[in-house]
Amino acid sequence: MRAAAKPASPATIRWWTIAALVVLWEAAARLFGDPAFVAPPSLMLRALVGPTIFGDPKLTAALGLALAEMVTAFVLAVLAGATIGILIGLTTIGRRSLFPFVLLLFGLPQVALLPLVILIFGLGPASRIAFGFTHGVLPIIVTTVSGMRAVSPLLLASARSMGASQGQVLRHIIFPTMVASVFTGLRLAMSLTLLGVILAELFVSTNGIGNYTQIFAETFKPASLYAVIFVLAVTAVALNEIVGLIEARFSRWKQS
Amino acid sequence: MLAQANAQLRLTGIVRAIQAAVVAVVFGAWFFVTGAHAINPLFLPAPLAVLNSLAHLMSTKGFWSALGVTAFSTAVAYAIAAAAGIAFGFLIGRSPVLTSAYRPVLAGLFAIPLTLFFPLFVVMFGLGPASKIAFGALYGFFPIVLNTIAGFSGIDPLFLRSARSQGATRVQALRHIFIPGAWPVVLSGLRIGFFITFASVLGGETLSSASGVGHAIAHEADLLDSPPMFAWIVIVLAVTVGLNLFLTLIEKRAGRS
Numbered sequence: 001m002r003a004a005a006k007p008a009s010p011a012t013i014r015w016w017t018i019a020a021l022v023v024l025w026e027a028a029a030r031l032f033g034d035p036a037f038v039a040p041p042s043l044m045l046r047a048l049v050g051p052t053i054f055g056d057p058k059l060t061a062a063l064g065l066a067l068a069e070m071v072t073a074f075v076l077a078v079l080a081g082a083t084i085g086i087l088i089g090l091t092t093i094g095r096r097s098l099f100p101f102v103l104l105l106f107g108l109p110q111v112a113l114l115p116l117v118i119l120i121f122g123l124g125p126a127s128r129i130a131f132g133f134t135h136g137v138l139p140i141i142v143t144t145v146s147g148m149r150a151v152s153p154l155l156l157a158s159a160r161s162m163g164a165s166q167g168q169v170l171r172h173i174i175f176p177t178m179v180a181s182v183f184t185g186l187r188l189a190m191s192l193t194l195l196g197v198i199l200a201e202l203f204v205s206t207n208g209i210g211n212y213t214q215i216f217a218e219t220f221k222p223a224s225l226y227a228v229i230f231v232l233a234v235t236a237v238a239l240n241e242i243v244g245l246i247e248a249r250f251s252r253w254k255q256s
Numbered sequence: 257m258l259a260q261a262n263a264q265l266r267l268t269g270i271v272r273a274i275q276a277a278v279v280a281v282v283f284g285a286w287f288f289v290t291g292a293h294a295i296n297p298l299f300l301p302a303p304l305a306v307l308n309s310l311a312h313l314m315s316t317k318g319f320w321s322a323l324g325v326t327a328f329s330t331a332v333a334y335a336i337a338a339a340a341g342i343a344f345g346f347l348i349g350r351s352p353v354l355t356s357a358y359r360p361v362l363a364g365l366f367a368i369p370l371t372l373f374f375p376l377f378v379v380m381f382g383l384g385p386a387s388k389i390a391f392g393a394l395y396g397f398f399p400i401v402l403n404t405i406a407g408f409s410g411i412d413p414l415f416l417r418s419a420r421s422q423g424a425t426r427v428q429a430l431r432h433i434f435i436p437g438a439w440p441v442v443l444s445g446l447r448i449g450f451f452i453t454f455a456s457v458l459g460g461e462t463l464s465s466a467s468g469v470g471h472a473i474a475h476e477a478d479l480l481d482s483p484p485m486f487a488w489i490v491i492v493l494a495v496t497v498g499l500n501l502f503l504t505l506i507e508k509r510a511g512r513s
Contacts, residue, residue: 013354013358014357014358093267097272101275109496111459111470115473115485116485116489119299120299190367191367194369195371198372202371203474214375225376236372237367237368240364
């Protein structure tokens, strides 16, 4: 039946749908779009390689700076989040009393604090890193604490009874069981760190990416606007993929 | 047994004491550092200044109209996100082929900060609530569609086969197998989707807008007037926490019955 009907594979359906949407966008933008506001993908690609995006050293510097901010905020969030998470999750009392506060903070829309963060840290990279950090650190704390909770109490008790030190318990029992939830945390933290950095970048319109999106929007250059956003979207996908690849590597090691 | 229960009770007591201490320290520190002028009042105004500002704000007409704009935008955006998310999630989730074709794309898109695309929404829909509604609807759509797909694709085919073999019609299968099986996962998607829609509308208003709560916060920051800015932040946090508690209560009620 399969051979006779030859149903399309999921990957084929996926790529044909994406191709159809791109063609639809191209056609709709050319036929009905106001060129002051809408650009077809072909013009976006031309803007991308043209002098306005990769040909403009100031813009490429701003894009590079945004990437550096994302990576810095993510690394800081992971280091701080893991440390705080381990401190909270180490004891039952710590977890039960402090974890609800973490969950409460995690549920809040941090964007309400964005103007305050800019006031405190200024218009430069510091505020972007700070806002990315506060977005990324909470999921790391949450998944670290949940991961430590998954550690078998039997293993802990037997290790302690054989005289393992706190450090040895962490190294040989707690860390290995935490691998899965750690990666869930890393993926969430990456995507939220990116959100924080981008929010702060777009909020400040006097420098950085926000400056360019503002200029391109106000001077009716949609192709250039799309191109900047496209570069950042590709950067975000790439950073997410890197975390995914590292995870795949670790899972393979765990299975074999 | 009794000793264990006692120990548990004592632990709960200690936990509550620590939590009360944390809250007391946070508010105490807030009073102390602002009272001792140890911090720039622009970054952290005194609690009483915020409280006064809050009382004053609530007596103005602008306060209620800003709140109304944000509430209206969130409601419309959420209605669109929920309707589209459930419809697409249902269509995709019922077919294993479509699920494996589209789920990775939707999950991948949701992992990139869609805020990137907000400038496009402003260019296309203007500075008014329309751009926030479209943006909030887009962002809220993803968790809802992903959870709906997860809910419908996670249904054990065995249930379906046994129902069919006993002569269940399509409608009966939908009514008695698909909907009860998928509902809990769909519901949690609807909940996540609501808060993401709210945060996105707020974010859109903060980034570029002429009205709404997000605009009010950004505006007070521009004026370097921090007590009303903090008053607005307190409102947002209180609304979020309040809605969360309310939904948890409803879910508990629904779970019990």
